[in-house]
Amino acid sequence: MTPNAFSAILWLTAAVAAALALYAWRMRRTPSAAALALMLGCLTVWLFGYGAELGVHTQSKMTFWTNVQYPGIALLPAALLIFTVQFAGRSAHISKLGTALLIAPAGVTLASVWTNDLHRLYYASTSVTRYAGMPQQHLDPGPMYWLYLLYAFTCTFLSVIVLARAHASLPERYSAQARLLMAAMVAPSALAVLRAVGWRPYGELDITTLGFSVTTACVAVLVMKHGFLDVAPIARDAVMAALDHALVVLDDKLGVIEANPSAERLLGLAPSRARARTTADTPQSATAEDILRQWPDLLALCRSEAGGHAEITVERDGVARHLDVTVSTIRDSGGSAVGKIVLGRDITEARASLDALRSHERVLEATASASQALLLSDARDSGIDEALQAVGRAMEVHRAYIFENHVDPATGAVLTSQRYEWAAPGTEAYIDDPLLQNVAYVPDFARWFEALSSGKPILGDVRDFPPAEREFLGSQGIVSLLVVPIMVDRKLWGFMGLDDCRVSRSWTDADVSSLTVLAGAMGSAVLRHRAVAQLTASESRFRRYFDLPVTGIAICSEDRRIQIANARFGEIVGRDPADLVGTDWTELAATPEDAAQASLLHLRSSSGLQLAESRLRRPDGVCVDVEVAAETIEDATGSIEYMVAVQDITRRKQAEEEYRRITATLNRRVEERTQDLENANKELETFATSVSNDLRAPLRWIEGFTRALTEECGDALDAEGCRYIERIREAAAQMAGRLDALMRLTTASRAELTRVSVNISELAAEIAGELRSAEPGRTVDVRIEPNLRASVSPALFRMALKNLFENAWKFTSQHPAATIEFGMRKGAQTPSGEDVPADAYYIRDNGVGFDPAYAHKLFGAFQRLHSSSEFEGVGMGLAVAQRIIHRHGGEIWAEGAPGSGATFFFTVPDEE
Numbered sequence: 001m002t003p004n005a006f007s008a009i010l011w012l013t014a015a016v017a018a019a020l021a022l023y024a025w026r027m028r029r030t031p032s033a034a035a036l037a038l039m040l041g042c043l044t045v046w047l048f049g050y051g052a053e054l055g056v057h058t059q060s061k062m063t064f065w066t067n068v069q070y071p072g073i074a075l076l077p078a079a080l081l082i083f084t085v086q087f088a089g090r091s092a093h094i095s096k097l098g099t100a101l102l103i104a105p106a107g108v109t110l111a112s113v114w115t116n117d118l119h120r121l122y123y124a125s126t127s128v129t130r131y132a133g134m135p136q137q138h139l140d141p142g143p144m145y146w147l148y149l150l151y152a153f154t155c156t157f158l159s160v161i162v163l164a165r166a167h168a169s170l171p172e173r174y175s176a177q178a179r180l181l182m183a184a185m186v187a188p189s190a191l192a193v194l195r196a197v198g199w200r201p202y203g204e205l206d207i208t209t210l211g212f213s214v215t216t217a218c219v220a221v222l223v224m225k226h227g228f229l230d231v232a233p234i235a236r237d238a239v240m241a242a243l244d245h246a247l248v249v250l251d252d253k254l255g256v257i258e259a260n261p262s263a264e265r266l267l268g269l270a271p272s273r274a275r276a277r278t279t280a281d282t283p284q285s286a287t288a289e290d291i292l293r294q295w296p297d298l299l300a301l302c303r304s305e306a307g308g309h310a311e312i313t314v315e316r317d318g319v320a321r322h323l324d325v326t327v328s329t330i331r332d333s334g335g336s337a338v339g340k341i342v343l344g345r346d347i348t349e350a351r352a353s354l355d356a357l358r359s360h361e362r363v364l365e366a367t368a369s370a371s372q373a374l375l376l377s378d379a380r381d382s383g384i385d386e387a388l389q390a391v392g393r394a395m396e397v398h399r400a401y402i403f404e405n406h407v408d409p410a411t412g413a414v415l416t417s418q419r420y421e422w423a424a425p426g427t428e429a430y431i432d433d434p435l436l437q438n439v440a441y442v443p444d445f446a447r448w449f450e451a452l453s454s455g456k457p458i459l460g461d462v463r464d465f466p467p468a469e470r471e472f473l474g475s476q477g478i479v480s481l482l483v484v485p486i487m488v489d490r491k492l493w494g495f496m497g498l499d500d501c502r503v504s505r506s507w508t509d510a511d512v513s514s515l516t517v518l519a520g521a522m523g524s525a526v527l528r529h530r531a532v533a534q535l536t537a538s539e540s541r542f543r544r545y546f547d548l549p550v551t552g553i554a555i556c557s558e559d560r561r562i563q564i565a566n567a568r569f570g571e572i573v574g575r576d577p578a579d580l581v582g583t584d585w586t587e588l589a590a591t592p593e594d595a596a597q598a599s600l601l602h603l604r605s606s607s608g609l610q611l612a613e614s615r616l617r618r619p620d621g622v623c624v625d626v627e628v629a630a631e632t633i634e635d636a637t638g639s640i641e642y643m644v645a646v647q648d649i650t651r652r653k654q655a656e657e658e659y660r661r662i663t664a665t666l667n668r669r670v671e672e673r674t675q676d677l678e679n680a681n682k683e684l685e686t687f688a689t690s691v692s693n694d695l696r697a698p699l700r701w702i703e704g705f706t707r708a709l710t711e712e713c714g715d716a717l718d719a720e721g722c723r724y725i726e727r728i729r730e731a732a733a734q735m736a737g738r739l740d741a742l743m744r745l746t747t748a749s750r751a752e753l754t755r756v757s758v759n760i761s762e763l764a765a766e767i768a769g770e771l772r773s774a775e776p777g778r779t780v781d782v783r784i785e786p787n788l789r790a791s792v793s794p795a796l797f798r799m800a801l802k803n804l805f806e807n808a809w810k811f812t813s814q815h816p817a818a819t820i821e822f823g824m825r826k827g828a829q830t831p832s833g834e835d836v837p838a839d840a841y842y843i844r845d846n847g848v849g850f851d852p853a854y855a856h857k858l859f860g861a862f863q864r865l866h867s868s869s870e871f872e873g874v875g876m877g878l879a880v881a882q883r884i885i886h887r888h889g890g891e892i893w894a895e896g897a898p899g900s901g902a903t904f905f906f907t908v909p910d911e912e
Helices: 003-026 031-054 059-087 096-114 143-169 172-196 208-224 231-242 261-266 288-292 296-303 348-376 380-394 446-453 467-474 509-546 567-573 592-607 650-716 719-750 760-774 794-811 852-857 877-887
Strands: 123-131 134-141 246-251 256-259 308-316 319-331 337-346 399-407 414-423 458-461 480-488 491-500 552-556 562-565 610-617 623-634 640-648 756-759 780-784 789-792 818-825 840-845 892-896 902-907
Touching: 003 031, 003 208, 031 059, 031 134, 031 208, 059 096, 059 123, 059 134, 059 143, 059 172, 096 143, 143 172, 172 208, 246 261, 246 319, 261 308, 261 337, 288 296, 296 308, 296 319, 296 337, 319 348, 380 399, 380 414, 380 509, 414 491, 446 458, 446 480, 446 491, 480 509, 491 509, 552 567, 567 623, 567 640, 592 610, 623 650, 650 719, 756 760, 756 794, 760 780, 760 789, 760 794, 760 818, 789 794, 794 818, 794 840, 794 877, 794 902, 852 892, 877 892, 877 902
Parallel strands: 780 818
Antiparallel strands: 123 134, 246 256, 246 337, 308 319, 319 337, 399 414, 399 491, 458 480, 480 491, 552 562, 552 640, 610 623, 623 640, 756 789, 818 840, 840 902, 892 902
């Protein structure tokens, strides 16, 4: 074969492959069609590029066309494997990651070819040779070439395996397609193997590409003859495979031509080629006639020319299935019978549903009768007996019964006892059996209590129950039972049960539903009888409450006329209760204003309970003050009544009037005393100011004259006289200090109190700084808790805090390591053990302390616990601090001991 003829074959094959690829891409109705288009596209690129390579004569052009064809060469193995996997219906086995890993070697191969001049790993060398006078490209394979060849053969081998396995399991149509596809793959693969082992009949020409002519031809046959890309056969096979009915096509000899999976499963009929793998229990030589002999009616229909209808029973896996089979005749264009169509419809569930429906209708009728008996019967016992009899006969059981739960008063355990029973004729009754009274759930029937409490039934064959239950129930001859709970107020009241004493019975959902409905009606009957009893008791209680001799009560119609009144109401209005019936109760009002108030109260009572005070007039003319409460009562029919309650408050009104008179007198006296107190306080303040101002002038005179006496006559005085003059000056200074302290106390009492939020930690730090500045020679460790705030009057509170700090500063003057601490303590208590209503601030020092026995004198004016020779001062600082703290609504107290320092606590409540 000449290179030109070789090129012509390749180009013709490439053209056919391209046409098939385009057709497959346009007809993408199955997943494998798109993969087939990709595979044919790769084949087209390879064949076209190789044909072009054979038509050039230089190495550079040959290399160019080699690079052109290699995308098809590299991708073809992966495209082939993807196509076969999708054709076999196993595309779910290849994920997106798997597809990427499958295509990755193709990309590596393509990159190696296109960059071969840089590394020479794919082709070690290239050259041009001649065969039959025509130039050909000679390529020496490199390591990457052999890796690609391994990859290509692996993909092809896996594709053949996938198709071979699919051929064994696919229907006949797809098996033929699988055989053609295997032939399409084997042809080029065989030529590739022969070329690899050295068989090269045309020189360097790649004979593998000739095998693709076979591949293209096989694909063309698949598309044109076998309808590979046509959706109709696929749809027909999918419908037949998914059809629940058994569908069989027989020829005129009763041979099986076609059978869907349902026919193979139910009837054991399958096409001859698939019978051996479809039904293992059917001999391979069996025909449709051999199999259909077990159903004579069906076989007769298949033999007859007309066909017809039959119903058969099929045993499969130990379960009986009922089929409704229709046999139709297939005729050719001339009207001759050429075969039969057998269509079998599974009616097992339909027949079971019909039987269950009939039984359920019967049970529903009995349930309705039983429910009607429960509702219409005045006596609960007779209604329950009728209900049990009706349901027992309808469900064809031997016993129907009801158990009621109760609690053992001694142990608190839940017990159950049989209360009602119906027994079929010839069946022993156990209503009087003491073994069925006071039966404990725990331990033998704990399972029952748990299931019934959660609303679940107990049912089944007694032989399958636990041993303790089986022994107890078997002693009563019970073979099978159904028990459902009776719930009252969402609690387990008891249970209703049915017994079959002869056969093991399969209880259906309809049985459970029917008995559950009846149990619900039973619970409703119990609630109804309980409600009647409660209503009777409630009416009795209401009558007793209504007749209580405390409050007058009357029930009025919508037009305010009294329908009934109790004795107390009659006493209040001075009339007999029987005479009040029919009276408009507003006519009892003392005045027209009171009548209008009563009428308005009635009209407004629809909005809820209404209260008012009014006056009623007795027949003797005496008026009675009453407190009236009225409320609307509306029944289920919409009728409205009013309940009116009256309370005689005549004495209370008289007491209130006396109270108002006394209160007015007291208020007047309090105002007089308050005015007297304010006048006294003003006089005291005036006196204090006057005394302070009047006494300062003599003190200044004493100070001036003693100073002049010392300066002018000092030489004439002896030492004793000078000492007397000095004592006079000291006494005058002390008197001036006391007057200043007295004025500070007056200022603390009279100054305006305007409270704001103050950072008292910063205030304490300022005062400590002032004390250090006044005595720079002292070393005192002052510790102040930061960010303490209080709502205080800044100027007044600073005066109090300064007095407390000055007190601590003074009484630590003799300590070598003086310490003053300011902070806050939560949950403080006074020395008497009483809790204070607010957190307490404190100033603690390690000074000389004080005797707790004299703590009550600390805050008195001019009170001192130490002599003036030990510590200076007039004894007024703590009194001023106390007066300011009290004006802020707080408390102040002190704790201490001699030699152990002192702690002053004070509270400052919030302004509100």
